[in-house]
Amino acid sequence: MSPHSDHDHPATHAHGAREEKRPLLLGTRRSKLAVAQATWAAHRVTEATGRPVRLVTLSTEGDESDAPIERFGSTGVFVTALREALLAGKVDFVVHSFKDLPTAPEPELRLAAVPVREDPRDALAGPAGLPADFAGFPPGTRVGTGSPRRAAQILAVAPHVSVVPLRGNVDSRLARVSDGDLDAVVLAMAGLARLGRLADVVAPLPPETLLPAPAQGALALECRGADPATAAALAAVNDPETRRAVTAERAFLAGLDAGCTSPVAALAVREGDGRTLRLDGMVATPDGSTVLRRSLSAPVTRTEHARALGERLARMLLDAGGGDLLAAQPPVDDPRRRPAQAPHQPTTPALG
Ligand SMILES: NCc1[nH]cc(CCC(=O)O)c1CC(=O)O
Numbered sequence: 001m002s003p004h005s006d007h008d009h010p011a012t013h014a015h016g017a018r019e020e021k022r023p024l025l026l027g028t029r030r031s032k033l034a035v036a037q038a039t040w041a042a043h044r045v046t047e048a049t050g051r052p053v054r055l056v057t058l059s060t061e062g063d064e065s066d067a068p069i070e071r072f073g074s075t076g077v078f079v080t081a082l083r084e085a086l087l088a089g090k091v092d093f094v095v096h097s098f099k100d101l102p103t104a105p106e107p108e109l110r111l112a113a114v115p116v117r118e119d120p121r122d123a124l125a126g127p128a129g130l131p132a133d134f135a136g137f138p139p140g141t142r143v144g145t146g147s148p149r150r151a152a153q154i155l156a157v158a159p160h161v162s163v164v165p166l167r168g169n170v171d172s173r174l175a176r177v178s179d180g181d182l183d184a185v186v187l188a189m190a191g192l193a194r195l196g197r198l199a200d201v202v203a204p205l206p207p208e209t210l211l212p213a214p215a216q217g218a219l220a221l222e223c224r225g226a227d228p229a230t231a232a233a234l235a236a237v238n239d240p241e242t243r244r245a246v247t248a249e250r251a252f253l254a255g256l257d258a259g260c261t262s263p264v265a266a267l268a269v270r271e272g273d274g275r276t277l278r279l280d281g282m283v284a285t286p287d288g289s290t291v292l293r294r295s296l297s298a299p300v301t302r303t304e305h306a307r308a309l310g311e312r313l314a315r316m317l318l319d320a321g322g323g324d325l326l327a328a329q330p331p332v333d334d335p336r337r338r339p340a341q342a343p344h345q346p347t348t349p350a351l352g
Contacts, residue, residue: 255314
């Protein structure tokens with residue numbers, strides 16, 4: 001921890017040694033997954049620094065509403081509410097699912113840590129006995145997902161299945177299967193693991209078939225840029241390997257300049273000697289009729305190398321026609337998404 005306490009910090013009243021014992025306030029949404037993620041992060045921070053962490057539940061508009069998530073521009077509303085509480089000094093830091101963050105940097109905030117990643121893969125969830133690969137599904141099998149990325153990749157290998165739009169929290173999505181309403185759902189392994197629902201997983205989906213969302217399974221710990229003491233404490237839980245992987249994946253997403261509901265996927269994994277990072281990237285049409293996939297490997301020992309790798313792979317996919325493919329997609333009901341012809345779109349979170 002930094003010996004300099006931040007006297008301007010509105011949530012800070014203690015000084016010197018007492019400051020180091022003051023609990024760090026961690027803002028979280030009230031959803032079960034958000035609380036599970038925040039609790040996990042809080043334990044990691046306390047373990048690594050000896051500093052107590054107290055959860056502060058913040059209510060966000062998105063949590064109260066039943067309106068389709070698209071109406072709020074993906075998960076942006078959750079992110080915004082947490083960031084506002086942080087900037088207002090109500091909490092010291094917040095935790096986001098990294099894949100739900102817009103790619104545009106937030107100048108007053110600091111990405112203080114990316115802790116070790118959960119399983120980045122997607123999972124097929126449903127009743128035991130379900131075939132573990134989509135191609136083996138009987139025609140008309142109803143598979144639930146609200147994610148264009150997942151839908152496109154499922155339809156690419158199994159155009160005979162019926163992809164059913166789905167939203168809501170992880171428990172309610174799983175309930176659609178036990179209710180008999182759907183035959184299967186596709187969800188992130190990470191969310192299922194954090195909620196203790198791995199028993200519902202029929203099989204993890206191989207990234208060769210279903211490439212995950214950029215940064216899936218990773219968390220982003222964010223504090224105020226002007227709060228170096230909190231940043232120093234949070235740095236203790238940063239995992240450099242995870243950070244390099246998600247930096248490459250997100251640079252790929254940003255480089256494509258994709259809309260927030262575009263079918264875009266990426267996964268970076270360490271290869272061979274451990275200094276080499278392999279990045280796989282994918283762009284598809286929503287119906288899965290065209291899937292563009294490319295891979296690049298490079299020595300990556302610094303975050304900047306990872307960013308360069310992601311940017312190179314984005315250019316490679318743009319050169320292969322990925323840009324036309326994304327531009328051809330119809331605009332969705334998202335106030336932040338401009339028509340396809342519009343110039344640069346600064347915020348590009350990936351949905352699901
Ligand atoms: N799209 C919503 C979302 N955002 C983060 C997770 C949990 C997994 C993660 O941290 O990547 C989920 C649920 C899901 O995709 O199944």
